[in-house]
Amino acid sequence: MSVQSWKEKLDGQLPEELSAEVDTFETQIEQKKSGQIDDRVFAETRLRRGVYGQRYDNGQRFDGQITKRLEYPCGELFKGPDTYWDAPGMQRIKIPFGGLTADQLDVMADLAEEYADDILHITTRQGVQLHFVHIEDTPDLMRRLASVGITTREACGNSIRNVTACPISGVCRTETFDVTPYSKALATFMLGHPDCQDFGRKVKIAFSGCAHEACGLTSMHDLGFIAKTQDGKVGFEFYVGGGLGAVPHQAKLFDDFLPAEEILPMSQAVCRVFARLGEKANRARARVKFLLAKLGLEEFQRLVQEERAILPHDDAWTAYLDDLDSYKEEPLKIAAPLNGAAKPEGYDAWASTNVYKQRQEGYVAVTVSLPLGDITSDQTRALADLSRKYVKDTIRTTVEQNIILRWVSESDLTQLYGELVALGLGEPGAGTIVDVTTCPGTDTCKLGISSSRGLAGELRSQLAAQSMSLDESIKNFRIKISGCFNSCGQHHVADLGFYGNSRRVNGYTVPHFQVVLGGQWTENAGSYGLAMGAVPSKNIPAVIECITGNYVANRQGDESFQDYVKRIGKKEVKNMLTDLTSVPAHEEDASYYVDWGESREFTVGDMGKGECAGEVVTLVEFELSGCETESFEAQLQLDEGNYEAAYKGALSAMLHAAKALIKTQWLDVPDAADEIVKEFRERFCDTELFYNQFAGPKFANYLFRVHEEEISEYTQDVAHRVIEEGQLFIEQAYACYGRMNVVNA
Ligand code: HEM
Ligand code: SF4
Numbered sequence: 001m002s003v004q005s006w007k008e009k010l011d012g013q014l015p016e017e018l019s020a021e022v023d024t025f026e027t028q029i030e031q032k033k034s035g036q037i038d039d040r041v042f043a044e045t046r047l048r049r050g051v052y053g054q055r056y057d058n059g060q061r062f063d064g065q066i067t068k069r070l071e072y073p074c075g076e077l078f079k080g081p082d083t084y085w086d087a088p089g090m091q092r093i094k095i096p097f098g099g100l101t102a103d104q105l106d107v108m109a110d111l112a113e114e115y116a117d118d119i120l121h122i123t124t125r126q127g128v129q130l131h132f133v134h135i136e137d138t139p140d141l142m143r144r145l146a147s148v149g150i151t152t153r154e155a156c157g158n159s160i161r162n163v164t165a166c167p168i169s170g171v172c173r174t175e176t177f178d179v180t181p182y183s184k185a186l187a188t189f190m191l192g193h194p195d196c197q198d199f200g201r202k203v204k205i206a207f208s209g210c211a212h213e214a215c216g217l218t219s220m221h222d223l224g225f226i227a228k229t230q231d232g233k234v235g236f237e238f239y240v241g242g243g244l245g246a247v248p249h250q251a252k253l254f255d256d257f258l259p260a261e262e263i264l265p266m267s268q269a270v271c272r273v274f275a276r277l278g279e280k281a282n283r284a285r286a287r288v289k290f291l292l293a294k295l296g297l298e299e300f301q302r303l304v305q306e307e308r309a310i311l312p313h314d315d316a317w318t319a320y321l322d323d324l325d326s327y328k329e330e331p332l333k334i335a336a337p338l339n340g341a342a343k344p345e346g347y348d349a350w351a352s353t354n355v356y357k358q359r360q361e362g363y364v365a366v367t368v369s370l371p372l373g374d375i376t377s378d379q380t381r382a383l384a385d386l387s388r389k390y391v392k393d394t395i396r397t398t399v400e401q402n403i404i405l406r407w408v409s410e411s412d413l414t415q416l417y418g419e420l421v422a423l424g425l426g427e428p429g430a431g432t433i434v435d436v437t438t439c440p441g442t443d444t445c446k447l448g449i450s451s452s453r454g455l456a457g458e459l460r461s462q463l464a465a466q467s468m469s470l471d472e473s474i475k476n477f478r479i480k481i482s483g484c485f486n487s488c489g490q491h492h493v494a495d496l497g498f499y500g501n502s503r504r505v506n507g508y509t510v511p512h513f514q515v516v517l518g519g520q521w522t523e524n525a526g527s528y529g530l531a532m533g534a535v536p537s538k539n540i541p542a543v544i545e546c547i548t549g550n551y552v553a554n555r556q557g558d559e560s561f562q563d564y565v566k567r568i569g570k571k572e573v574k575n576m577l578t579d580l581t582s583v584p585a586h587e588e589d590a591s592y593y594v595d596w597g598e599s600r601e602f603t604v605g606d607m608g609k610g611e612c613a614g615e616v617v618t619l620v621e622f623e624l625s626g627c628e629t630e631s632f633e634a635q636l637q638l639d640e641g642n643y644e645a646a647y648k649g650a651l652s653a654m655l656h657a658a659k660a661l662i663k664t665q666w667l668d669v670p671d672a673a674d675e676i677v678k679e680f681r682e683r684f685c686d687t688e689l690f691y692n693q694f695a696g697p698k699f700a701n702y703l704f705r706v707h708e709e710e711i712s713e714y715t716q717d718v719a720h721r722v723i724e725e726g727q728l729f730i731e732q733a734y735a736c737y738g739r740m741n742v743v744n745a
Helices: 016-033 039-047 102-115 135-146 180-190 260-277 288-295 297-310 316-327 347-354 377-390 410-422 452-465 537-554 561-568 570-581 611-639 643-663 673-685 698-708 716-744
Strands: 060-062 067-069 089-093 119-122 128-133 160-165 203-208 223-230 233-240 252-259 355-357 363-368 374-376 395-397 403-409 479-482 496-505 508-517 530-536
Touching: 016 039, 016 135, 089 135, 102 119, 102 128, 102 135, 102 377, 119 377, 128 135, 160 180, 180 203, 180 260, 180 316, 203 260, 223 252, 223 260, 233 260, 252 260, 252 297, 260 288, 260 297, 260 316, 288 297, 347 355, 347 363, 347 410, 363 410, 374 377, 377 403, 377 410, 403 410, 452 479, 452 496, 452 537, 496 530, 496 537, 496 716, 508 537, 508 570, 530 537, 530 570, 530 611, 537 561, 537 570, 561 570, 570 611, 611 643, 611 716, 643 673, 643 698, 643 716, 673 698, 698 716
Parallel strands: 160 203, 203 223, 479 496
Antiparallel strands: 060 067, 089 128, 119 128, 119 374, 223 233, 233 252, 355 363, 363 403, 395 403, 496 508, 508 530
16 A cells, blocks of 8 residues: 655645645755756755755764764765755744744644654744754655644745744733734735845844833844834834844834834835845845945935835735734633642742743743753643643744743643643743853854854753852843854843854864853843953853852942943953963863864864964964954943044954964065055955855955945944954954964964
C-alpha cells in the first residue's frame, strides 16, 4: 500500500494561492538540484519563504546544558559560511503579533520532531525557528503549517517581516487600547502585497499599546505604531526609520496622530516610496532608516503624503474595522480568586515574576520562561494541552523569547504552576536579570563570531544560582546578547548588552564580546547603549559582577542604572573593566581560547601563530587600541553635547585605524587625511584585503563617505552615527589585521 504524501493528505484543505506557491517552491528545489536555476534567484526565492542557510558546525548544537551532536548525514559537512546549499538549514516561521493557538503549537511540535532537532526556538521578534531542517522537507513543512493558518512567506528576504505587538495587548492594565486587530490587519494586508516586492532590504513593523512600557519596541522598527486616542477617535502615533543592526537609529515621529483607518494606506505609501527610492545596490544602506537620513524627515513625509494622495482606493484598508469584535478573546474558565489554596514550593518566587494581573478582574497572564528561547516538541505539545485545559487559544510568544498564556483564572494558578514544573517549564525570573535574551549566534548562524547562546546559558545558570542574594535594584536588569554586531539579540536596548567579536592575542584568535551599556528597554526601547570596549568572552560574568556590584554599592538613592552610568561617566566604567580586558597566555589558561559551550578551541580555521610578524603585530595592535581609546573619547564628547568634537574624534579614530593598517606595508605613511584615505583605498579596499566576508566593502565605505561628506550641522544623530561606524571600522581593522597575520604566519 503506498503511503499518502502530505500534499495528497492536505489536498483541498489549504488556501489555493498558498498551496500553488508551495508547489512552485518544490519545483524550484528540483531545478536547483539539476542546476537549472540561477543560484542568486534560488537564494532569494527560498529566503522569501523563510528558508535560511545555517551554520552546520559539524552537526553540533549547544542547548544551554551540553553540546549535542546531531546525526544528519549530508556529504562532507563542515563548519563555517561555506556549508552546502542543501545541508540542514533554518526555517523561520512568522507568527504575527506572536498569537498562537493550541493546534498550531501541536503542528509545530510535530514539525520540530520530524524535520528538525526537536526544538522550537522563539525568536526576538516573536517568530519561531526550526534548525537543521533539510530543504527537501520544507514544502511539506509549509503545507502542514498552512493547514493551521501559518505561513513562512516573507519570513526572511527583502520583504515585510513578522509584524510584532505587545504580548499582553488586550489584557494590559495600562494600555490605551488593544492593538491586536490593527497589527493583524496590517500583517495580512502587507503579506505578498505587490507594493512590497521590490525592497532593497527588509522592513520591520511593530505595534505598542502605550508609549511608556517596552513591549512594542517601536523605536527600533522601520514602522512603529503606538496606540493613541484623540477627541474620542482611535489612532496611533506613527514612527518611521528606526532599526538596530550595525548602526542603530531611533525612529522619528512621522505623525502624532494617524487615525486607525489610515494605518494601512499610509504604510502602503511608505512601502512604495521605499521601494522606489530606497538603496538597492548597497545592502548595507538599504533600510528605511538610511533613506530617511538621506532625504530628511520633511522630504520623506512630503513624498509619502504625495504617494498616499494618489493611491488607488482599496476596501481592505478599513474592512477589518467593521469587525473589530471578532478579534475579542474570551476566557475558558470563570474568574475566581486563589483563595487559601496551598502553595507548592517555589510558587511565590515564580508568581512574583511570571504572573501578570490582567485588567480583567480575576484573570492573569502567565509567562512560561524558556531558557535561550527553546522548547522541545514534547513540552510544546504538553503546553498546547495545558492551554486547552486552562485557557482558550490565547497564547502569545514574546520578544524576550518566552510564551504567555493569557486569561488564566487566578484560582487555577497553583495547579497550573505544578503542571508547568512537571514539564520542566516552571522556571521563575521572567523579565528579570536571569531572563537573558540571545540570538542564535555561532550555534547556527553563519555570521556569528562568539557564542551568544553559550554565554547566555552560562549567565542564566550563574545568575539563577545567586538569585536569592541579588540586590533588588538589579533584579530587573535586562541582559541581551548578539553573536555579532548585527544585533539580532537586541543588545542595544539592554541595561547590559553584549555583542560578539574577536581579537588576535598572543598569536591566537580569542572570542570576545563588546560591552554595550546604558540601553533603555522601557519607553519602547527609548535609547540605545554605547560600546565600552571588548572583553574576553570568559570574563563577561566577571564584567557583570563588577558593574552591578559597583552600581549597588555606589548608587545614590533610587538612582536608575542609566542615570548612574551617566553620573559616574563612561570613562569610569571603562576603568572598572580595564583589568578584565587582558587575556592570559595560552600556556597559563587555555580556557580563554575556547568559547562558552564549546569543546574546541575558538575557530580552528583561524588559528595560527604569527611569530614571523612579531614586531609589526605589536605596533599595529598598539595603534588600533589607541584608535579604540580615541573612539571612546568621541563618545564622551557626544555625552557632553559636543557633537562636532564627537564627530571629528570618531573620524580621526577611523583615519588612525586605516593608517595603522597601511603601516604594515609602508611605515612612513603621511598624516594628511587625503593621503591616508588614498593609500587605504589602493592597498586595502581595491585589493579587497579589508573586505568583510559577508558585508564586502561596507566598513571601508564608512571611512570614504565620512571623509568626503560635508556637514552643515553637527547634530547628535550625525555624531552618534559616525561613532558607531567608527567602532565597526576599527573592529574590521582588527579582523583584517588578524587575517593578514594568519597569512603571514
Ligand atoms: C547581515 C545580516 C543580518 C542582519 C543585519 C541582521 C539584523 C537583525 C536585526 C537588527 C534583528 C532584530 C532586531 C529587530 O527586532 O529589528 C534581527 C533579528 C533576527 N535575526 Fe538577524 N540579521 C542578520 C542575519 C541573521 C542571520 C544569518 C540569522 C540566523 C540564521 C539571524 C537571526 C535573527 C533572528 C532569529 C532574529 C529575530 C527574527 C524574527 O523573529 O523576525 N539574523 N536581525
Ligand atoms: S547577531 Fe550576528 S550571530 Fe546573532 S543571529 Fe544575528 S547575524 Fe547571527
